Amino acid sequence: MPAQGQITAAALGVDYAALSPLLILFVGAIVSVLVETVLPHHRRRPVQLVLTLAVVVLALVAVILRATSGATDVVVLAGALSVDAPSLFLWGTLLALAIPSVLLLADRSIEAGGVFLPDPEALAAARDRVGALATGGSDAGRGATGGSRGGSSSGEGGPAPEMHTEVFPFVLFALLGMLAFCASNDLITMFVALEVLSLPLYLLCGLARRRRLLSQEAAVKYFLLGAFASAFFIYGVALLYGYAGSVRLSDIAAAAAGPLRSDTLLFGGLALIVVGLMFKGSVGPFHTWTPDVYQGAPTPVTAFMAACTKVAAFGAILRVFTVAFGTTALEWRGVLWAVAIASMVIGTVLGLTQTDLKRMVAYSSVAHAGFLLIGCLAITPAGLSGTLFYLLAYGFTTIAILGLVSLVRSGDGEAGHLSGFAGLGQRSPVVAGSLSFCLLALAGVPLTSGFTAKFAVFSAGLADGLAPLVIVGLVCSAIAAFFYLRVIVLMYFSDPAPDGPTVSLPGPLTTVAITLGVAVTLLLGVLPTAALEWAGAGNFLG
Amino acid sequence: MSALVIVLVLLPLVGAVVCGVLVKGGRDAAAKSLGFGVSLVELVAVAVVWGLFDPAAPTRFQGESSVEWIPAFGVSFSLGLDGIALAMVALLAVLVPTVIAYTSFTQAAERFPDGPDGEPRGAGGFVALMLSLQGVLVALFAATDVFVFYVMFEVMLVPMYFIIGRFGGARRQYAAVKFFLYSFLGGLIMLGSVIGIYVASGTRLGQATFDWAELQRLAAQLPESTQIFLFLGFFAAFAIKAPLVPLHTWLPDAGAQAPIGGGVILVGVLDKVGVFGFLRYCLPLFPLASQTLAPLVLVLSVIGVLYGALLAAMQTDMKRFVSYTSIAHFGFIGLGIFAFSQQAIAGSALYMVNHGISTAMLFLVVGMLASRGGSTRIADYGGVGRIAPVLAGLFLLAGLTTLSLPGTNSFVSEFLVLLGSWPRQPVYTVIATVGIIFAALYVLWVYQRTMTGPLRGEAVVGGGPGAASARALAGGPGFSETLDPPDGTSTTKARFGDLSGREIGVLAPLVLLVFLLGFFPQPLLDVINPAVAATMSEVGVADPVGPNGVAR
């Protein structure tokens, strides 16, 4: 074969420095699978935990180094990925959010063996040990932990049974997909990344140890609807390919700006792509999976999913809107106004009627998706930085909330129902205080990150002429405040039910995760400057 | 002086944190004492600031300081006091120690709802919340950055929410949530305008900013249509907070369910934020819109005067009664502000202070009565004057200052408002004057029903709900007074007696202020007037009243 056909790394634009976070995650995920393969069962969890955290931290360090080094924005891998300032911010956000998520996933203090399907034999063995101990007269110790009957939430009956450690490689792969998703510079890469991030999440959803059927049903639901949405996405990609002859975002923009072509293909493709993206971001009328999945999935997974998926999805939405369709914004923005309004209204109104805290968080996430969409629709640098900041703020708050929710437990697992939170302020002031704080952050009370974020997004929206959307957003925020307040009211002003759920003492992992979430929520509320500056550091690279 | 202003903000906040820690450690008594001490120190500090304040200074704000906060949004943490703000801060500084003293140290301190252990909640937590509220409010009044003002506007809801929700009456949850939601909704609407003016400043000044002075300069450039939208956003929040009539429904609930101390601050100071906002933000920032929309506000204010008075007269609950009187008074203040004359505005500003004092006094007296009888229903009391003459006398005094009897503090302000409003808005002024008559009616009627006549009412003589607290107060003067009716068929024995020394001590400073400001309001007016004059010039309306007090 002639030599001119030779393809090299340089020709394809493999910039290892720019790609290093992705490469670290990829190698980490592979090694993680190897660990699963090679190590015996009882040694996997600590190794996996350390490995996963190390990989995530390393990738985060790589992102930060890249961001602070002032390296120029590049398009790498033959135009597949764009490593620009927003990408780096999103990557940093995702990786930072991944740390508390992983900690929550790995925790075993709340439930013996963690929330994931443990090995049944180890479980049986642990149960036997607990049983034997109970006979030995240590029942008082277990009685003290409250209503947690049996060995379910007390680990003192010997080493706790092991968890399914596959969650760690799943998380790493999902993260890899998310990173690629929000940095993809062409639609097919975006599609593949979408799947890489989705597939592990589908599986993670179905791994709950308790209420397994609910969890698995959530997984099926998430999977089928997710596959449905990604089918829409790829059909949209096909149409846009037909329109522009290329799936690179910048080429689509160029084609749209060029001579007249079939608008049917352009806007049909855009609509279908938007359906897929909105689904992932659980926006508006495409949210149907959100409540069920949030509720059914194991809570740490819900935390990971709620925080990180949203970041990735909105990162991609921002990029698609700005880079590929920025030139035609005037023509399609009206439709998305409706979507944003629908999302805000649906999230708030249905959120009012929820009695399960996780479902409530789900609907709240739908409402927040609407707010985020305001920032995305303002195709300005302010909109971009506002949305980015919002994602960071929202992610940490959500993780903290879900981490706190996982602490409140009744005899058969988490007490998701609102009534379980009655009087929490008296029984566990710290948990109740943190939860209140985070809920206020979701409501957008000043001095929390939620306020700063909302302010950033709304001001960007207003500056770009989205005044009606901003007004709807403000009204919805006010209505939504009602259901956040209801929880606070329950916690502080109601008397606890005598046989109500107990609050587990979180182990170090969960404690760190929750503390991180609350601290960032406060920090971004009081001193948001650094994050805001990073978020506004630059624009997309076409 | 700027350092002192910062101290004014930080001192109560630090005190609140320390008190909170003490309460957590179970040292309720220490928390109460410390809190009281902190509030006294704050009072002294305010006095020093007052002393340093120069009414003749050329600048609008004094003691200014500014720290960069969020440069990305052009936000800096800027503080500075003008006369009106200083008056409000001073009012707050007087009321907070009074309230803390009342709540913590008087025998009649109200019984807070039960805590988790079945015991009533101690007052330490209340004190901590009160101090934090004070800190936030001082920052709010002193803010010279719209963003900081907005943040404080929302944040002040949180301690108040917990004061009502944790320490309030039977329906405290409902009231607390209603209070929070109304205010929060208003705040969010205001947020829309805050963002709007921020964006407008970005497009017109080239650099988006929140600095009050910059935005005031912007006012000249903004077209009226924009001004109206932005004005309405601010107005909605302030009207809810003030409250103006259609948006007032949260106040009677909150006022009635809040603990007495909370009610004092809520009605006395916190609600003043609304009218303060009119003066500080609506008028200077949106002068054209203010003038265009003045009739709207005037109509609402006058309706408030009459409606509040009528409803006050019809109340059966004393705390709700106090709340409704306040609604009427806020109507007067609104009228004064939007009459656009030097006298009226000064009168309104003065009214803000005076109303705080008189309402506080009324609330405290009601609280003292209620702690004896265990009820706040008017119908549960009768002939209290016989067994508790001091209480009755102070109740009467509080009532008289509420109805603005000449010689009391409120008279001066009300007179100024009416005098200043007359030349520009004679119709509204006349209608509002009718409100004065109503005021006399409702105050005296309530006094007559509860304080005069023979001993009667469940709370006074029967086995009413206050039996337990009455026992605690046994031994007070007049407790054992027995009245033998002429026919000798029955013996009526009151269950409680007159005010204790401490209670009188709590009320004494307020009584002093009532008369001091009633006869000698000039020092306060001296402080207020420059700010009022500045506001007038910012609105750009000629003063219809000449320097000699005669209409041009």
Place this chain on the structure above:
Amino acid sequence: MNPLPPPGTPGYTQALIADDPLWLTIIKVVAVFALLIFMTLFMIWLERKVVGRMQQRPGPNWNGPFGLLQSLADGLKLAFKEDIRPVLADKVVFFIAPVLSTIPAFVAFAVIPLGPEVSIFGYRTALQVADLPVGILVVLACSSIGVYGIVLAGWASGSPYPLLGSLRSAAQVISYELALGISIIGVVLYAGSLSTADIVSAQQNGWYIWLLPVSFIVFAVSMVGETNRAPFDLPEAESELVGGFHTEYSSLKFALFFLAEYVNMVTLSAVATTLFLGGWMAPWPLSLIPGVNEGWLPVVWFISKMFVFLFVYIWLRGTLPRQRYDQFMRLGWKVLIPVSLVWLIAIAVLRVLRNQFGTISAPVVLMIGAAVLVVAIVVALMLPDRASDEDEDAAEPPVVGNYPVPPLDLTVPASPPRRRRAVSSGPAGPSKETAAVGTGQKEDA
């Protein structure tokens, strides 16, 4: 029409065949069809005869000379048997299944080159029905589609044995197809083309059986698995499944399955010949004779090579017992696939390295390949069969709590002896604990 590329270069045959008029195509198709039918009949006879000889008995010897017409007689007899369709069967699918399994068997043979360029009625053409740029993929595709016939046959019968047989068959075919596909990749790598004619012409200087011995072995083994032939005839294992997927079939439908199986054998033998034995080219000593690879003669070479494979088929059936299913799957998944994958990686790496860094002689290639293979196999064998029982999920505990769960026939693990003693000894106290532990067992699920 495109100008013909020079003979011997890739694509020559394609261009040649593309010029065929339709009548010539039809003639070729009919000829190939007839050849396959004939081969089937002959193979049945041959199989019975050879197996008979191996078992010291004469085999069919009644119909025609040496019993040669035995298969024909059998086929005719089948045609006159009753056509039964069970009541539970799915009517349409039961009808379609045999058709579906027959067609691909024939179609796959269309891409096999039987000989070089010849002249038929004055037309220059190649002895091949169709030469496609993706020729070898057609073979793979057809063998995959054939599975549908089997699966649907089992499914549509509405009967347990056929269903199990069809499932087994499907699992078997797909398992072995992987190894088959990977081994073909080796050939494609060296030939540089997917066209069968090009692959044959690429073997002018040496058959791939010598160059790619591992691929050949894997292919040969997978081939037997693909065709469901002994010792891998598990889908029709008479002793276990009565007859597998075609239990419920009778008459000509059954005959079609039978036909398809034998045609598949013939086809795969032809493919193996094409890929590894140089197709229609004469074997080594004969190839020295000039002219031996021209004209119609190569057909002879091709068919004789094919018969080598076919004989091995029969030989296997005559000598080897049927494998157990788990053994069979293990061979496929744990030996053939990893071996062929590692082998493929090895030859790809060598190929690239040789291109980049000069030549490496073929023996070295072979040696390295063999070494890698040995290492791979050793590693594979050293891995324990199963990590341990710890990952077994069979004993999953029941589902918790208040979520409605269908009643499950689960056994609660027996209480450990110590506690049982405690229960029996203490009348009041321990019984409470037992209750607690009991609920714990339920909730821990």
Place this chain on the structure above:
Amino acid sequence: MPGSTGLTAYIPLIVMFVLAAGFAVFSVTSAPFIGPRRYNRAKLDSYECGIEPSPQPVVGGGRVPVAYYLTAMMFILFDVELVFLYPYVLNIDALGLFGLAAVLVFLVPILIAYAYEWRRGGLDWS
């Protein structure tokens, strides 16, 4: 160019298909007419070695053991792998070292996953 003949190269395949299909369909359709028809209830039941058939739920509704699903899933994964290998080996010389590296990056994770599957007993037929 090999592909220049376009779809005409497939005509022989279609002819072959038609012939085979004709033959098969003819066989299947003619069978009922050629053969005898002798009704017997037992003949129409599903065959279970002569014993009375146990009631079957529906057509093809038999239970499919889980292991078959597992095999199917594994097949899909590896088959897709093959899809990528065919184009690669055809262009192996043009793609050079980088192509090899890329393919190895593709293959090694698959092999690791395969090892994982192996260790976890996914390849054992139970």
Place this chain on the structure above:
Amino acid sequence: MSPTNYLLLSALLFAIGTVGVLVRRNAIVVFMCVELMLNATNLSLVTFSRINGNLDGQVMALFVIVVAAAEVVVGLSIIMAIFRTRRTASVDDANLLKY
């Protein structure tokens, strides 16, 4: 034959798949409908590739195939997990979905 016809066919298949997903309640059938949608997309991609005269579309179709395969694997494993929990291997019971 005009390539537009292929596009129409693809749109039709996609629509059929969409309707199937929305109408059917059996997890496996829904899943198959999704696969149908993906394959309809492939048809579009290849057709557009022909129309546009570049090979990107065909490459994308390959990607889609791979993704579809991965989806199949994940989907089947989730469905299998449900069957295991419910102690049944029958596909017919996969009627959990009531969305």
